[in-house]
Amino acid sequence: xxxxxxxxxxxxxxxxxxxxxxxxxxxxxxxxxxxxxxxxxxxxxxxxxxxxxxxxxxxxxxxxxxxxxxxxxxxxxxxxxxxxxxxxxxxxxxxxxxxxxxxxxxxxxxxxxxxxxxxxxxxxxxxxxxxxxxxxxxxxxxxxxxxxxxxxxxxxxxxxxxxxxxxxxxxxxxxxxxxxxxxxxxxxxxxxxxxxxxxxxxxxxxxxxxxxxxxxxxxxxxxxxxxxxxxxxxxxxxxxxxxxxxxxxxxxxxxxxxxxxxxxxxxxxxxxxxxxxxxxxxxxxxxxxxxxxxxxxxxxxxxxxxxxxxxxxxxxxxxxxxxxxxxxxxxxxxxxxxxxxxxxxxxxxxxxxxxxxxxxxxxxxxxxxxxxxxxxxxxxxxxxxxxxxxxxxxxxxxxxxxxxxxxxxxxxxxxxxxxxxxxxxxxxxxxxxxxxxxxxxxxxxxxxxxxxxxxxxxxxxxxxxxxxxxxxxxxxxxxxxxxxxxxxxxxx
Numbered sequence: 001x002x003x004x005x006x007x008x009x010x011x012x013x014x015x016x017x018x019x020x021x022x023x024x025x026x027x028x029x030x031x032x033x034x035x036x037x038x039x040x041x042x043x044x045x046x047x048x049x050x051x052x053x054x055x056x057x058x059x060x061x062x063x064x065x066x067x068x069x070x071x072x073x074x075x076x077x078x079x080x081x082x083x084x085x086x087x088x089x090x091x092x093x094x095x096x097x098x099x100x101x102x103x104x105x106x107x108x109x110x111x112x113x114x115x116x117x118x119x120x121x122x123x124x125x126x127x128x129x130x131x132x133x134x135x136x137x138x139x140x141x142x143x144x145x146x147x148x149x150x151x152x153x154x155x156x157x158x159x160x161x162x163x164x165x166x167x168x169x170x171x172x173x174x175x176x177x178x179x180x181x182x183x184x185x186x187x188x189x190x191x192x193x194x195x196x197x198x199x200x201x202x203x204x205x206x207x208x209x210x211x212x213x214x215x216x217x218x219x220x221x222x223x224x225x226x227x228x229x230x231x232x233x234x235x236x237x238x239x240x241x242x243x244x245x246x247x248x249x250x251x252x253x254x255x256x257x258x259x260x261x262x263x264x265x266x267x268x269x270x271x272x273x274x275x276x277x278x279x280x281x282x283x284x285x286x287x288x289x290x291x292x293x294x295x296x297x298x299x300x301x302x303x304x305x306x307x308x309x310x311x312x313x314x315x316x317x318x319x320x321x322x323x324x325x326x327x328x329x330x331x332x333x334x335x336x337x338x339x340x341x342x343x344x345x346x347x348x349x350x351x352x353x354x355x356x357x358x359x360x361x362x363x364x365x366x367x368x369x370x371x372x373x374x375x376x377x378x379x380x381x382x383x384x385x386x387x388x389x390x391x392x393x394x395x396x397x398x399x400x401x402x403x404x405x406x407x408x409x410x411x412x413x414x415x416x417x418x419x420x421x422x423x424x425x426x427x428x429x430x431x432x433x434x435x436x437x438x439x440x441x442x443x444x445x446x447x448x449x450x451x452x453x454x455x456x457x458x459x460x461x462x463x464x465x466x467x468x469x470x471x472x473x474x475x476x477x478x479x480x481x482x483x484x485x486x487x488x489x490x491x492x
Contacts, residue, residue: 019075019402020050020051020052020073020074020075020079021073021074021075021402022073022101023102024073024074024075024076024077024079024080024102025054025071025072025073025074025100025101025102026071026072026074026080026083026084026098026099026100026101027069027070027071027072027098027099027101028069028070028071028072028083028084028087028095028098029059029067029068029069029095029096029097029098029099030042030067030068030069030070030087030093030094030095030096031065031066031067031093031094031096032065032066032068032092032093032094033064033065033066033092034061034064034065034066035092038092038093039056039068041090042070042087042090042093043056043070045086045087045090046070046072046083046086046087048086049079049082049083049086050075050079051072051073051074051079051080051083052072052073052074053070053071053072054071054072054073055069055070055071056068056069056070056071057069057070067096071101080098080100084098106179106182109178109182110179110182110183110185110186111182111185111186111189111198136150145424145482147218148221148424148482152195152219153218153219153220153221154221154421155193155194155195155221155421156194156195156196156197156219156220156221157188157194157195157196157197157220157221157222157223157224157417157421158196158197158199158213158216158219158220158222158223158224159181159184159185159188159196159197159198159199159224159226160199160200160201160209160213160216160223160224160225160226161174161177161180161181161198161199161200161201161225161226161227161228162174162177162200162201162203162204162209162227162228163175163176163177163200163204163227164204164227164228164229164232165227165228165229165230165233165252166180166227167180167227167379168378168379168380171204171229174200174201174202175200177200177227178198178200180226180227181198181199181200181226181227182198184196184198184224184226184251185197185198187410187413187414188224188413188414188417190414191410191414191415191458191463191464192413192414192415192417192418192464192468193418194414194417194418194421196224199216204229204232206232206235206236209228209232209236210236210239210240210243213236213240213244213248214240214243214244217244217245217246220246221246221420221421221424222246222247222248222249222417222420222421223240223244223246223247223248223249224249224250224251224413224417225237225240225248225249225250225251225252226250226251226252227252228250228252230286230287230324231286231287231322231323231324233250233252233253233287234250234253234287234290234324236250237249237250237253241427245426246426247417247420247425247426247427247428248427248428249413249416249417249420249428250287250291251409251412251413252287252288253287253288253290253291254291254295254428254433255409255412255413255416256288256291256292256354256377256407256409257288257291257292257294257295257296257433258295258412258416258433258436258437258440259407259408259409259411259412259437259440259455260292260295260296260352260375260377260407261292261295261296261299261433261434261437262411262436262437262438262440262441262455263375263397263405263407263441263454263455264296264350264352264373264375265299265437265438265441266441266444266449266454266455267350267373267395267397267454268373269441269446269449270395270449270450270451270454271371271373271394271395273349273371275296275299275300275301276300276301276302277302277303278301278303278349278350279303279305279347279348279349279350279369280296280301280303280304280305280348280349280350280351280352281304281305281306281307281341281344281345281348281350281351281352282304282305282306282307282351282352282353282354283306283307283341283351283352283353283354283355283359283360283383284306284307284308284353284354284355285306285307285308285313285324285325285328286324286354287324288354289306289352289354289355290306290324290327290328292352292354293306293328293331293332294430295430295433295434295437297331297332298430298433298434299434299437303334304332304333305332305333305337305344305348306328306332306333307340307341307344308325311338311339311340311341311343311344312333312337312338312339312340312341312343312344313325313328313329313332313333314329314332314333314336314337314338315329315330315333315336316336316338317329341359341360341364342361342363342364342367345360345364345365345367345368346367346368347367347368347369348368348369348372349368349369349371349372349373350372350373350374350375351365351368351372351373351374351375351376351383352375352377353374353375353376353377353378353382353383353384354377354378355378355383356378356383357378357381357382357383358381358383358384358385359383359384360374360376360383360384360389361384361388362384362388362389362392364384365384365388365389365392365393366392368392368393371394372392372393372394372395373393373394373395373397374389374393374395374396374397375397375398375407376389376396376397376398377397377398377399377407378399379399379400380400382398382399382400386398386403394451395451395454396451397454397455404452404453405452405453405454405455406455406458407455408455408458410458411440411455411456411458411463411467412436412440412467414464414467415436415439415463415464415465415466415467415468415471416428416432416436416467416468416471418464418467418468418471419432419467419468419469419470419471419472419475420471420472420475422468422472423472423475423476423481423482423483423484424481424482424483425471425472425475425480425481425482426480426481426482427480429474429478429480431474431477431478432470432471432474432475432478432480435470435471435473435474436467436470436471438470439463439466439467439469439470439471440455440456440463440466440467441455442466443456443460443462443463443466444456
């Protein structure tokens, strides 16, 4: 057997989970005699191995032998390898090769640059480049704001990362971060019509990142910071916001917070509860947990306790607190609750996890208030498995696509940046974030709300439009938009 991609580089002793996923899809090319019943034996073997069969395609038939490609979703790399090994043991069946479909998608990168118009004649060349382009250059030199209308800046966002906190993989560096940033750029284009370009920096020095982004800013209409570790990401965003004339948005912080607020608003609406009254426990005191806390407070939440690995954060803690935790201590947990997560979650109405897998037990959720809401958002594995929590909570959400109520930032950032670019906003403020959350929540009509449907699907094409409109309107209303809905630039 020859694997097209080195899937054995991963830990083959990985525990095989019950959920198959396209993230672990493989295409297995098999050759076997064209005999009745043999395909059935193959598919039965895959089924017994708990593989999910997708496409079954004939590649060719020759000399009584048939070659087929069978696409199978596995649970992880080890599971896929186990399925392949099982097929190798079948009589008369030869495994020709195995293709990892995820690696196939990434071959050569996932994005490219295309011209908006063809260059076929001398006239085309004269207008697109010299000499015609000189008049456009001078127009921008006289009025720098014209760059937003007369260049790609009008619709282009930089997706900037240093590779220090990529997904759940940690500090893997800028080169390994590129596939994620490319994927982000794809989502910008697909869902928001925004041209985005990935920029992965060969530095993790705060000052160098700030200086580099500042120097790149004239090319872009907005900056999306991505997968930069805390607490540096907070300082980088805050300082760039002060320096630049374009919006800077760290999606891991604020995109997560916006979609959490949207989901929580609909959850509380469904259960007839008020944000100002519910007891909320947030596990995770990093950038995302802090951003969620701040946005919930701006939206009206009054009772929030944030936990780290040592338990509840409060002014009564005697251990040293970093600046982020010091702010949380001074601005949350008014009753100075103390203890571990298991202790402070008792009687809580809402749990929001942006931490690590399996820190929440079944007993913990059982101790929560009636009709509890649990957002277990750690990826790829949540703070508690939904099956364990199901009997004790009313509404369960995760960050995964294979469970209901996925809290996915795709619901936010394409529409948010669409709105920012449309009005040439100079920054993102809290009013715009709350407007975006309310727009996402309002996509679902109140009568259609369900415990398994508190946020719209990421493929609901209404979302981008309503978020963009809400953000644009709020930017204008709060005085951070350069213009209204019509472009204003001069041509000389």
